[in-house]
Structure formats: structure tokens, C-alpha cells
Amino acid sequence: MKLILTEPFIPLGFDHDDIETRKIKAALARLGYYTPNPHIGMDETRSADLRAAISAFRQDRNIPDSPWIMPQDATIISLNKELAVNRNAERYIWRTMKDTRVRDDHAHREGQIFTWGNPPPEGHPGDAPNCRCWPEPIGEGKRNCKEEENAWINAGAILFIAEQTLQKAEQEKHQLEERKSQKQVELLKIEEQIEKEKKNKREAQNKGAAIGAAVGAAIGAPGGLAGSMMVAGIGIGVGSNIGRFSEEIGDAVSDKSKTDLSLILKRIRLLKELQALQRQIEELAREISTILMPEVEKAQWDVDETQAAFLACKIRNKK
Numbered sequence: 001m002k003l004i005l006t007e008p009f010i011p012l013g014f015d016h017d018d019i020e021t022r023k024i025k026a027a028l029a030r031l032g033y034y035t036p037n038p039h040i041g042m043d044e045t046r047s048a049d050l051r052a053a054i055s056a057f058r059q060d061r062n063i064p065d066s067p068w069i070m071p072q073d074a075t076i077i078s079l080n081k082e083l084a085v086n087r088n089a090e091r092y093i094w095r096t097m098k099d100t101r102v103r104d105d106h107a108h109r110e111g112q113i114f115t116w117g118n119p120p121p122e123g124h125p126g127d128a129p130n131c132r133c134w135p136e137p138i139g140e141g142k143r144n145c146k147e148e149e150n151a152w153i154n155a156g157a158i159l160f161i162a163e164q165t166l167q168k169a170e171q172e173k174h175q176l177e178e179r180k181s182q183k184q185v186e187l188l189k190i191e192e193q194i195e196k197e198k199k200n201k202r203e204a205q206n207k208g209a210a211i212g213a214a215v216g217a218a219i220g221a222p223g224g225l226a227g228s229m230m231v232a233g234i235g236i237g238v239g240s241n242i243g244r245f246s247e248e249i250g251d252a253v254s255d256k257s258k259t260d261l262s263l264i265l266k267r268i269r270l271l272k273e274l275q276a277l278q279r280q281i282e283e284l285a286r287e288i289s290t291i292l293m294p295e296v297e298k299a300q301w302d303v304d305e306t307q308a309a310f311l312a313c314k315i316r317n318k319k
């Protein structure tokens with residue numbers, strides 16, 4: 001609810017019916033300054049009781065009184081500032097004209113209690129077109145603000161829990177990330193080992209091939225002069241076979257092929273573990289950013305709002 005005046009407003013002396021009068025009356029009623037004559041109800045007529053309500057509002061705020069309200073003057077600024085304060089927890093009694101013109105669904109609200117934060121579907125009293133109903137403040141001026149205080153305390157407790165939950169999730173995420181980096185180091189070591197094994201194997205192979213070639217050449221040499229190229233080919237063939245053979249023996253003796261397999265299996269297991277950890281981290285990160293952090297933000301917002309409402313209640317009690 002925000003009041004905007006386009007021209008000076010004069011609450012008394014003119015027999016005007018207009019929407020601005022209604023808005024100013026509603027604003028002052030909401031702040032507990034204006035209660036319409038029960039025989040007239042909330043209407044759009046400028047009147048002495050509206051003038052009195054404006055004067056009372058100004059007196060409480062040390063705003064000089066005058067017969068009018070100017071657009072953007074201290075009265076309008078103060079009204080808008082106070083209307084912006086959350087009064088959701090504040091209650092009022094729904095009052096009607098109690099006559100036959102009151103619409104049925106308003107008639108049965110006579111005497112019922114509502115809060116500013118939770119109006120019926122079509123709004124607070126006076127909001128519906130031509131509605132003459134008005135809100136009667138409860139215990140105006142002598143409320144102990146216990147309700148507002150409790151709302152504030154509850155909001156604080158909810159914020160505490162939300163912050164704890166967020167903190168726990170962040171700790172858990174941190175632990176998972178640490179485990180992930182440990183596993184990554186392990187993986188790196190294993191991959192280095194595998195690389196080393198491969199290199200050893202390659203060296204052994206090359207050595208075998210060299211020995212084979214030498215043996216082959218030795219075998220091929222007596223093959224005579226004719227087709228020395230061909231013989232050399234056989235020699236190389238035999239040699240590489242011997243080379244492979246010697247490598248296999250070497251592996252068997254040093255049990256290298258077995259080591260290889262267990263390293264490869266270890267690597268696969270680590271990769272799987274890393275994948276699972278990454279998934280867990282991502283899930284947790286998503287939960288933190290889409291659920292837990294917004295919850296903390298909302299709880300913080302509620303704390304600020306309920307605190308403002310509590311302080312506003314205290315201030316109003318001083319008047």
C-alpha cells in the first residue's frame with residue numbers, strides 16, 4: 001500500500017467523494033489512527049474525524065499540523081514509510097455497518113479477527129469496491145508486543161537451524177572434496193606405476209628383439225652367400241620370436257604381468273570411486289545452492305521482518 005497524491009488534499013470543508021479520501025482513511029485505519037463512525041462506516045467522504053486522525057498522526061511525529069496534505073510532504077512521506085513496515089502479525093476486528101446493504105460474505109465477518117498478513121481473498125475491510133467495512137485495531141496503544149516478540153524469537157530459532165544445516169552440508173562437501181583429492185593422488189601414483197611397467201616391458205621387448213636379431217644373424221650367417229637378404233630375414237624372424245619368448249620368461253620370473261593386472265584393476269576401482277565421489281559432491285553442491293542457502297536467506301529475511309514489526313510495535317506503544 002503506497003499513497004500518491006497528485007494535488008493537495010483537503011480533508012475537510014469540501015463535500016468531495018473520491019478514491020484518495022478512501023485511500024488515506026484506509027492508511028490511517030491500518031496505522032491505528034482512524035476508526036470510522038460505526039453509523040457511516042468506511043466511505044469516500046471527507047470528514048472531521050478524518051481531519052482529526054491526520055492531526056493525531058502528525059502530533060505523534062512532530063509534524064506541524066495544517067488543513068491540508070501536500071504531495072510529497074512530511075505527512076505523506078511518514079505515512080508511506082510506516083505503511084512499508086511489516087505489520088503482518090498485527091490483528092484487527094472486522095467491523096461492518098450491520099445493515100442490510102452489507103454483502104453477505106462480509107456480514108458474517110462482523111466481529112471476526114484477522115491479521116494484516118493474512119486477509120481474506122478479496123482483501124481487508126474497505127478494499128472491495130463500495131465496501132464500507134473497516135478494521136478496528138485490537139488493544140490500540142496498550143499492546144505488550146508479545147506476539148511480535150515471539151514471532152521474532154521463533155524466526156531467530158529457525159535461522160539458527162537453517163544456518164547449522166547449511167554449515168553441516170558445507171563441512172560434508174569439504175570432506176568429500178578432500179577424499180576426492182586423496183584418491184586423485186592415489187590414482188596419479190598408480191598411473192605412474194603403470195607407465196613405468198609399460199616402459200620396463202618395452203625396454204625388455206627391445207632388448208629381446210636385439211638379442212633375437214643378433215642370434216638370428218648368427219644363425220643366418222652360415223646360410224651361405226646365396227640369398228643373404230632372405231636369410232637375414234629369417235634370422236630377424238627367429239630373433240624376434242626369441243626376443244618375445246625371453247620377455248615372457250622375464251615376466252614370469254618377475255611376476256610382472258600379474259602386477260600389471262592388479263594395477264589396472266586398482267586404477268579402474270579408483271576411477272569408479274572418484275566418479276561416485278564427484279556425483280556426491282555435485283548433488284551436495286546442488287542441495288546447498290538451491291535449497292539450503294535460499295532457506296538461510298529466507299530465514300534471515302524473516303528475522304529482519306519480525307524484528308522490524310516488534311520494534312514498530314514498541315514505538316507505537318510509546319505514543
Ligand SMILES: [Zn+2]
Nearest residue numbers: 106131132133
Ligand atoms: Zn464490506
